[in-house]
Amino acid sequence: MKLSQLIDAMINEALDDVHTAIPARVEKFNPQTLRGEVVPLVKRKLEQDGEPEALPPILDVPFQMPKAGPFIMRFPVRRGDTVLVVFSERALDYIMTDGEPQDPRLRRRHALDDAIAIPGLMHLGEGKLPGEHGDDAILLHRDNGVKIVLQADGKVLIENPDKSAKWELMPDGETVLTTPPHVVRLVPGGPAVLESPDLRLGGEDADEGVPLGKQLKEWLDGHEHPYTWTSGAGSGTTGPPTSASPDPSEVVKTV
Numbered sequence: 001m002k003l004s005q006l007i008d009a010m011i012n013e014a015l016d017d018v019h020t021a022i023p024a025r026v027e028k029f030n031p032q033t034l035r036g037e038v039v040p041l042v043k044r045k046l047e048q049d050g051e052p053e054a055l056p057p058i059l060d061v062p063f064q065m066p067k068a069g070p071f072i073m074r075f076p077v078r079r080g081d082t083v084l085v086v087f088s089e090r091a092l093d094y095i096m097t098d099g100e101p102q103d104p105r106l107r108r109r110h111a112l113d114d115a116i117a118i119p120g121l122m123h124l125g126e127g128k129l130p131g132e133h134g135d136d137a138i139l140l141h142r143d144n145g146v147k148i149v150l151q152a153d154g155k156v157l158i159e160n161p162d163k164s165a166k167w168e169l170m171p172d173g174e175t176v177l178t179t180p181p182h183v184v185r186l187v188p189g190g191p192a193v194l195e196s197p198d199l200r201l202g203g204e205d206a207d208e209g210v211p212l213g214k215q216l217k218e219w220l221d222g223h224e225h226p227y228t229w230t231s232g233a234g235s236g237t238t239g240p241p242t243s244a245s246p247d248p249s250e251v252v253k254t255v
C-alpha cells in the first residue's frame, strides 16, 4: 500500500466518526423537556463485506423549537416524525446545563451522542402538502385540515373545513364569523349584521319573540280610544291605561 493510500484510509476511518448532520426518525419525545430519542436514517457497514446496519438510537437528544424570551412554539413531535440531527462539535453533557459557558470535560467531538434534533423534515413518502396558501404563512393540521393562515394580502383566516366554519379578519378590518347556518359580519364604521334562522339574545333558553319591543310598550302604555255611553247619552275619549304593560323581555328568540 502506498503512503498516500494509507493516509487516505486513515483519514476516511477518522471521518467515519466525525458526524455533521443526518436525517433521523423520532422514537420518543418528551414535550416537557423537549428531549427525545432518534434513530439516524443511515445504515453503515461495520465489516468490509458485511451488510449495512442501522446506527444505534441516540438517547436524550435536545430538540430545537422556535423559542425566544418568554415565548415558545411547541409542536407535538410524534414517533415516526423525520427530523434533522446536527452533531455538536463538543460533548453536550456539561455545556447544556445552565446556559452559561462550561468546560465540556469530555473529549468527544462531532460524536453521535451529541445530537441536536431539528423537527420539520419531510421525506418523499409523505407526499405533498395542499397547494393553496403557497404565498401565505400557515399553521395546518394535515389530518383534519384545520388551519390558521396569515395571508399575504393581510387577511387572517381560521378555518375548520369539515364544518365549513371560519373566522375571517379582512384587510379592511371587517370581521366575518361563519358557522352554518349563521353568519356574523362586523363592518368597520358600519353595521353589525347577524344572519341566523334561530337567533337567541340573552341565553340558550330564549323563547319569546319581541319584534317591536320598546315601540309596542310605548303604544300600549299611552294609547287612548273613543267610547260612548248610553245612560245620559254621550261620548268621549278614554285616558291611557292605568297600569303599565310588561317591560320588553331581555331574553328573546326570533323564529
Ligand SMILES: [Fe+2]
Binding pocket: 223, 225
Ligand atoms: Fe285600550
